[in-house]
Amino acid sequence: MTNSALILRLDNRLDHLVNIDIGERGVEHLFEAARALQGESLVGAAADALLAVPEGGMVVMTTGSVSRAWITPELGENDGPSGAAAIARALVLARNATCVMLCEETLLPAIRNTCQAAGLFPVTLEQATVAKTDKSLATIVMLPFATEDESGQEQAKALLSNLKPDLLFSTERVGRNELGVYHSMRGIDYGMGRARVDALFDLAMKRGVPVIAVGDGGNEIGMGRVADHVKTHVPYGDVCQCGCGGGIGAVTGCDVLVTAACSNWGCTAIAAAMAARAGDEKLLHTPEREALLLDTMVANGLINSTHGIVDDSVDGFPRQSHIAVTELCRTIVSRAL
Ligand SMILES: [Zn+2]
Structure with missing residues (x-):
């Protein structure tokens, strides 16, 4: 049995560990702002929400960032996929959830293979339902998401009505600013070939579906929750370099924002907080798996x-x-395991 005072202390240590601003991006300011709004540990609140998904529930997730689409849209970043895979794995093991991962069609093979390396076999929705019913296989469902504004809106509506998700989770997924432009951390227009998944998250928020988001820079889905602080504390937060006249901050908010110096670290800390609550070390993201x-x-x-x-x-x-951050997260929660 774990006690709640211990869990609170572990949550706070995880929060602080992953928010040391090693990259000098101003994440400590975003962390303080998000903590003040949440009134509690960020990773703890995220872990509570994820573990509140009903047994056998449906979770829609997203990650992936086309990185230099002007060269090729098949090129993606390595911050995001491993963290998302760690959370999907924990959700499948803890809640027997169906996890549907959305990303660009161009990035789908790489993200699928990352999820598979985390233990989740890629299947169709129908196959995932069979696997969930007989609990014989840990799965992931990969779906491509539209990369144009209008088709993104349409797909968002269709997905919400068809899947009826219990929760949405995003990590390191760029969202548009107040003028509809998607920006990199350097303030350039990053919209080309990029999935408009933020449309889905906006709609989910409107309909009261819980939304958890992880980010490290201010331009990701979820950062709308601390928009003023992104403007003040993040390079190009107030004015970008693309000439659109806005800043890089994403407008899409969330219910729980987890900030981190690197988005993958935020996910590692959330998985550790889930493991501590459940008293189940299988939910950990381990250094070996990292x-x-x-x-x-x-x-x-x-x-x-x-x-x-x-x-x-x-x-x-x-x-x-x-690997060290993953080890430290495991060590921090080992008292509860
Ligand atoms: Zn701009």
Whole structure:
């Protein structure tokens, strides 16, 4: 049995660990703002919401960032996919949930293979229903999402009515600013070839479906929750470089925003908080699996976008830093396991 005072202390340690602003992006300001709004630990609130998904429930997830679409839309970043895969795995193991992962068709193979390396076999929706019923297989459903504004709106409506999700989860998924432009951290127009998944998240918020979002820069889905702070504290938060006249901040909000110096770290911390609550170490994202996912992302051509090269650094942070954060998250919650 775990006690709630211990869980609170562990949540706070996880929160602080993953929000050390190693990348000097101003994430500590976003963290403080998000904490003040939440009134409690961010990773703790996210873990509570994820574990509140009903047994056998439906969760729609998204990650993926086309990185240099003007060269090729088949090139994606390695921040996002491994974290999303860790959360999907924890949800399947903890709640027997069906996880539907949305991304660009061009990035689907790489993200699918990352999820598979995390233990989830890619199947169709129909096959996932069979697997859920007899609990014989941990699965993931991959669906491509539209990359144009209008078709994105249409697909958002159709998905919400057809899937009736119990929760939406986004990590490291760029959202449009108040003028409808999608920006990189350097403030350039990043909209080309990019899935308009933010339309789905806006609609879900309107309809009262719980939304959890993870981000590290201010331009991701969920950051609308701390929009004023993105404007003040993040480079290009007030004025971008693309000439649209807005900043890079995403307008799409969420119910629980988890900030982190690297979005993957936020997901690792959430999985650790889920494991602590459930008293189940199977829900952890382990250093061993993180190493496997880093290798899988390299093998699938996902790039370290800071250095513009395919390698196992993520957001410019070297491989061992990601394995170390995963180890520290595991160590922090080991008292509850
Ligand atoms: Zn702009």
